[in-house]
Amino acid sequence: MSEPLKLKSPADFIGKQGAGVISFGSGQPDLPPPKEAFEGLTIRQDLRYGLIQGELKLREALAKEYPDSTAENFVITNGASEALDLIFRSWGKGQKVLLPRPYYYSYLPIVEMAGMVPVFTDLVKGRIDLADFNKKIKDCKAVLINSPSNPTGRVEEIETLREIERVTARLGVYVVSDEVYKDLIYERENYHIHGSHVITVNSFSKTYCMCGLRVGYLWSADKKIVDDVCEMKTHTSMNTNLVGQDMALAAMKVPKEYARHQLEIWRQRRDFIYKGLTDLGFDLWKPEGAFYVLPQCKNPREFVSTLYQDFKVITYLGEWFGAPDRIRLSYALDIKQIGEGLGRIQAAMKKVRVF
């Protein structure tokens, strides 16, 4: 019998997607990038340094998507990850940051590496509990929200987002709004919370299926934040890679039909996995955006380990996302693979008690 996996972090599963493995692990689209993106490859022969803030044409194209914005409101970064890292590093050490829990697994290390102190507000039925939020936000420097959410798949109500916008504006607390799944909402358009106290973080990774290209950005109406981030980035990574920026700009030219078609695929998968897990008896929130489910699960370490070692199925521990009694599955797989995976999960449930 094989030794149980140690399961310290999602990195334990990296490079383990061998033959026959069904991976509900990594959170990235399996779909190909739009063909338009590759037109970006032919543009550039000059590879000298670009602007730290990002290529002007790309920022101008983004400004058209954000109301009352100009190119000056954006900084192009190495994915949303770098945007988040630079924002928190630019603030003073020792200050508090409110994190709705469960949270994306990099949030905690990013906040802690910046020397800031995490404070948690636990989600209720996968949504922000405004009473608890309003109590805890008062002495925080910032809150980091993520709607649609990885790992919960939930989308906050527009009224909740507006209330957060108002409360934080009144208190002078920053809102860092990670909206990387903004184009993957099943029921409505994204609501872009805004104001001079809001910093939006976004990415081309999920919308255009180009995670490995690492092009993300932040939006802020506060010039000091833009300047501070650019000043740090001058020393920590310089400009974001130019070819990636060209490809991102080219990808933005895809017709609206592309996003609608993608969304239809995601919706079918969402319905399929939600019904499949519910039928198996799991208790989970129905995803309203992104492509994750976070079912409740007893003995999660044993189950995740057994699933991988005996059934070649990768899932992630909810513990990595601040949800120790759950497991996370990404459904960025075609329906056939999801079906095969669900069958193996059913078989594994005979070995490990999950309810």
Next chain:
Amino acid sequence: MSEPLKLKSPADFIGKQGAGVISFGSGQPDLPPPKEAFEGLTIRQDLRYGLIQGELKLREALAKEYPDSTAENFVITNGASEALDLIFRSWGKGQKVLLPRPYYYSYLPIVEMAGMVPVFTDLVKGRIDLADFNKKIKDCKAVLINSPSNPTGRVEEIETLREIERVTARLGVYVVSDEVYKDLIYERENYHIHGSHVITVNSFSKTYCMCGLRVGYLWSADKKIVDDVCEMKTHTSMNTNLVGQDMALAAMKVPKEYARHQLEIWRQRRDFIYKGLTDLGFDLWKPEGAFYVLPQCKNPREFVSTLYQDFKVITYLGEWFGAPDRIRLSYALDIKQIGEGLGRIQAAMKKVRVF
């Protein structure tokens, strides 16, 4: 009369290279990347996440250039900048880092942002003074050396590098060796200092004229350092952009003749600017590598400001590199432009007293 420039950092000159401006500012090759690099553009259609550590093929190719190395000794990063940033962030706060002064202008912010404490050893005639070095290194966690050096243009003697290697090994002090100009040494091959206490930082930017692509790397024989850096990078930027890595790998296939030809161009420029500035009366070290000169200069703020405002010539304050009585010029310009720039410098010397 125009107001004098405030001159806070090199960023003050970014985006100011308009028509008729001669820029001795930015430290990047003006030469084009090798045509082979662009073959890397056609390889990839899959833009899903790559390995945090970097693409295996690229690391295997690098391993052939470093004695006794395997792909496991490398982490591919967003330029040398990110490698440096992650290395220092992975160490404990409050510990001392020795910096030979003058230093590359990002070193100080990188060390300070990591919460570490800089200690300085002043160069003598542009070279490390081993007596002072040996005295100050004792209670440091690490030393950050840069040979060939930006901004001095100097290359440390092999015997000096060996002595540093020995002393630090004996004391258990890390050496971070920034060798991004290793292929731009005029008189000899690079000496790669090594040992399990050495972390080499390098880049494709200068050798292959692809600064804007942001592909660098670190080499370390210490598995813990490689693991710690990868763990941080998982949260702060994920994999380095995949298209850039493809292009870097393709660039490595250029014949040796490419580097030799480049070096010949740099040597001619070096000889030309060194003689030109010496003839004008400046006191400066003769560059042995890289493409910088750091002449002594009285009233440097006034001179740099006048050069830009009245003569459209960009130069950098030595102060930004820890050398307040000097100015820095990059000679990454063709001979004709260098000649034109020298003529304008001569004219500006009639307005500002520089000796």
